[in-house]
Amino acid sequence: MVDYLRKATEVDKATVKKRTAMPAAITSRAKSILRELDGSMQIPGDEDGLIRAVEECLEGRRERYEGMLRSSYGHDRKYPGRGNVDEAIRLSRTVLGQRADNEAFLREFCKSGDAILDNAEDLEAVENFFCTNQKDIFDDALKTVSLMGEESVYVEGDAGVKEALAGLEEILALEKPYGRIHELPGLAKSATEKYGRLVAAKHEEMLRKLQSALNEIEAYAEGEDGIVQVGSIVQSAKESALAKRDQIHSAQTCTKLDSINSQIDAWRSSQLSRIDAAVAAARAPKTPATGGEGAGVAPVTPPKRKTKVVSRSSALPSKVLRTEGDVDAYVEQLRARLLAELDDETADGIRLG
Numbered sequence: 001m002v003d004y005l006r007k008a009t010e011v012d013k014a015t016v017k018k019r020t021a022m023p024a025a026i027t028s029r030a031k032s033i034l035r036e037l038d039g040s041m042q043i044p045g046d047e048d049g050l051i052r053a054v055e056e057c058l059e060g061r062r063e064r065y066e067g068m069l070r071s072s073y074g075h076d077r078k079y080p081g082r083g084n085v086d087e088a089i090r091l092s093r094t095v096l097g098q099r100a101d102n103e104a105f106l107r108e109f110c111k112s113g114d115a116i117l118d119n120a121e122d123l124e125a126v127e128n129f130f131c132t133n134q135k136d137i138f139d140d141a142l143k144t145v146s147l148m149g150e151e152s153v154y155v156e157g158d159a160g161v162k163e164a165l166a167g168l169e170e171i172l173a174l175e176k177p178y179g180r181i182h183e184l185p186g187l188a189k190s191a192t193e194k195y196g197r198l199v200a201a202k203h204e205e206m207l208r209k210l211q212s213a214l215n216e217i218e219a220y221a222e223g224e225d226g227i228v229q230v231g232s233i234v235q236s237a238k239e240s241a242l243a244k245r246d247q248i249h250s251a252q253t254c255t256k257l258d259s260i261n262s263q264i265d266a267w268r269s270s271q272l273s274r275i276d277a278a279v280a281a282a283r284a285p286k287t288p289a290t291g292g293e294g295a296g297v298a299p300v301t302p303p304k305r306k307t308k309v310v311s312r313s314s315a316l317p318s319k320v321l322r323t324e325g326d327v328d329a330y331v332e333q334l335r336a337r338l339l340a341e342l343d344d345e346t347a348d349g350i351r352l353g
Helices: 001-005 024-037 047-072 080-094 102-111 113-131 135-151 161-170 178-222 228-249 254-283 324-342
Strands: 307-312 347-352
Touching: 001 324, 024 102, 024 113, 047 080, 047 102, 047 113, 080 102, 102 113, 113 135, 113 178, 135 161, 135 178, 161 178, 178 228, 178 254, 178 347, 228 254
Parallel strands: 307 347
Antiparallel strands: none
């Protein structure tokens, strides 16, 4: 610099600027904001150190809350505090956008100071939510609302369940639910207690139905023990029933158990049809050997006859019976229907399926 000023040819290349000290009110206010943001921070006394400290503080906050957005609010997670996190990032970016000019940078920091401090106070509750069991309680409540929404048909009309669900949804929708999160477990229990009893009852119902279906298969095969295929079908059904029993025990919803109900009906009908087919094949007349008496004469093949399956729901329609006469009429109607099915010349018998 001295050489530039001494040589006439170099003087035009030298530029001298006077550094103006930052107004004391700005630096004082900036230091005050930093102390409130982080009480453990050592606040630099010089202007350059203060600017670096403010920049590092805001960069740290921006990175921290951008990371929280990705880790805690990704995949459309409906946790509270998202607006506070977004605001923290916006405020940091706004101030950091003035870094090119030191005074403008600190002025913007001071101007946004109250908003930054208010936001920091709001974020304490947000961070506490994720660092304690509040998040787990909130998650459980969300699962309860989702489950009961999917299973609502099983508890509709229950005023207690509706009231508990309304309470859950109210708290979950709050912008700042932190003070009421402790209410969620009790409301979730109230909403699911009755439903839990329904699931338990359906477990027992499906286990009884499965055992009844297996008993029916075994009874249907009685008298046909000499047919190897029938014995194999029954043994296979017993093994399949064990797997279905495990499936029933693992089902956690009424919807799943109802789907198993339909599967048991289809399985029972399938096993009975397999027995019919095995018996029909075993009883089918054998084709006579060629040669000897009757050689050259085509065997007469009798028409195939098989057991006809009649739908239970069709033969036994749902109906309220109030008197003995109602019962007699219902039985007579059933008798007429079954006799009509027996008149089918293509069937050697009927079976309710």
